[in-house]
Amino acid sequence: MIACMARSPVLTFTEKGIYCPAGDFFIDPWRPVDRALITHGHADHARPGHRRYLATAAAAPVLRHRLGRIDLDTVGYGETRRIGQATVSFHPAGHVPGSAQIRVELGGEIWVVSGDYKTENDGFCEPFEPVACHSFITESTFGLPVFRWPRQSETAKRINGWWHTCIAEGLTPVLGAYSLGKAQRLLALLDRGIGPVLTHGAIEATNQVLRAQGLALPDTVALTPDTHLRDHPGALLLVPPAALSGSWARRFGPLSTGFASGWMQMRGVRRRRSVDRGFVMSDHADWSGLNETIREIGAENIYATHGYTEIFTRWLTESGYNARIVPTEFNGEDSESGNAA
């Protein structure tokens, strides 16, 4: 470590995002740059306008689908690349299919940028792998002890139970979920013994991209303006969150709305979204997931980004870590922003 002290740090925080001076690249930058390493395809990480992109091969189809014609180079998980003086590799983050943590090594000093991650194996995306490092830049979207996720199987049971009840009561269940990641994770958990799953166009578009790259997704029926529910008895509608409110869903008659997200842990958020049922299911690490990961990887420097960074870093500092807040473009993010769920 002493050898590193004289050099500039492996990664720095600039107004364009996380930057590696030794390799002259950025990770998930929010302003256009020459070379961007992208952890995953969510809009708050993969932005348009960069000259060159690097991501995992598994993330590439979604990136192309969302960003159009981009100059995109891909790597496999664990494969190393030399960029300038730095050595980089991508490691599974368990967040959405293709998502990665990015490891950057320079002269024996290792930094890891987590991107978004989830520690529970959802049986669907590449399971999270803790990566030993000296400095860890971690998301802390749910960095409060009130966030503890029930096991996925438990939530799945609740969702299927609700689906059952809806059918018995003559209501159409409409389940809201983010279209990349959460929606496909749910597809694998929804019990087809109850009925078919009809998917909103935004979700079905992502499904097609993932199917085309070889992911096995259960069958879905794409909703079109001509879809009649009577042709699909017992169906559940899987839609992006925005379609839950407003007029889109109303044409399907009496509904019961549900929403699957980590924020549903809090009664206040559940009520404010005014959905009938909230299901606690997140693609981010909960309090224990964050803390266990930090313990496991052995980093002494922790940089927190997203969510309750101030509280989380204070907690880490008191627990003996060298913890700081990463300056981000968006402060004052609210609980219903973007893909953070």
Next chain:
Amino acid sequence: MKAFAALFARIDQSTRTSVKVAALAGYFREAPMQDRLWTIALFSGRRPKRAVTTRQLREWAADHAGLPLWLLEESYPVVGDLAETIALILPPASGGSDHGLSHWIAYLKDLPNLPEETRKARVLAAWDRLDSTERFLFNKLITGGFRIGISQKLMTRALAEATGQDPSDLAHRLMGDWTPDTVDFETLVLAADPQADASRPYPFYLSYALDRDADTLGRPQDWTAEWKWDGIRGQLIVRNRQHFVWSRGEELMTDRFPELARAVDALPDGTVLDGELLAWENHAPMGFNALQKRIGRKTVPRSLLRDAPVIFMAYDLLEWGGEDQRGLPHATRRDRLRAALADMPDDRNLRLSPCIAFDSWDGLARVRAGARAAHAEGVMLKHRDSPYLDGRRKGDWWKWKLDPRTIDAVMIYAQSGHGRRANLFTDFTFAVWDGDDLMPFAKAYSGLTDAEFREISAWVRRNTQQRFGPVRQVTPHHVFEIAFEGIHESPRHKSGVALRFPRMARWRRDKPASEANTLDDLRRMLAACG
């Protein structure tokens, strides 16, 4: 606690009133008597005596979860509810319990007499046997504030459904200062109650705003017109040598208007009048603000009686000589009312709302234009042949108000102000009914007096359901009349409409939330003036 937790979950998970009421009615049919009684008590704002302080509760919870206290304190504003915060941070329970609601209330009742260490051990033992929802409810029993989207009115409806009792009878029974320790379910809810019979009001007949040209109503001589007063609709009842005053919000307000006590001297037993409570001075109404001072308080200081004296302006006769008059034509009821109030001395504080003579609709329109000068909001039209119906019915009664650009809305969110008003809640979000849901449609932050802002601020603090940073979600309870300059279509708003310059014209304390306007009303206004 399992049955109560299941009830809570069903109520909490639904945005539909009918589902909530059905769940509650089911519970009132099946739960043990003592649990039913406690449920009524909790949902009507009563709670067991505080067994431990919230300070102790926080410390014990943090300790048990192995977290520093500050971390719990920082999590609390994010969650917005202490009972919920604690339920969420505690480690999973190691066992379960089949004990019901009243067991846990009794469990808490024993605590104050025990040494602190034992008290802590008992609370921790309880947490270790309750699942997350049960824990949240157990904590709520300690911290108080059982507001879960069930108004007293809905609870009364559910109880009526479960027991076959009359809702207004029940509403009366549930008033007063009973506790589950002083009364049992049988006595409170089921036993015969002659007092309730004596005070029982009739359902109010509510009018619609006139939505067409007056001259389409037919011949002027078939209608009576009177001022649309700007007060609180009420019923004055005299039976068994006692008097009762009910507001339209089905609230018994007898004690708030001691001026009307002499009605007993003025009217025979078996009399029920429909009319308007008005603050009154020098032979004229004082305006709604003066009256408003009288509504918020249960006891009336002498100075207020002097500054804002109240009269009852009668306009209909519902019962006379103990006989229901509602089936008679309006003109007949009016004649009888006039006779009943003839030669009434001023100090009885009872007045007859005069009829406005008119022989053409144009003539009446001119009279209506002068309503402000008469301290009225417009005119009321009632068909001479109309019986007194219950609820809101179209056709026989119309209110023809001067300014149609107001809407009665329910306050659902509050936010504190800036500068001088930083300690007050001054920014509010209002909603109208969309079926059983409340649809937010406007924000307003002006129109109330400082005293009213102080009062509503204190209420917001006590009735916060959740916090979202500076925004507090409050119990949907208070109705405000929102005045505005224009209304137009707006796809950007969830409600589909946007108002120009919305402001709080007045605090409608007389109206229950259920009688706020609807999204359809807004859309009609949009069609009419948009």
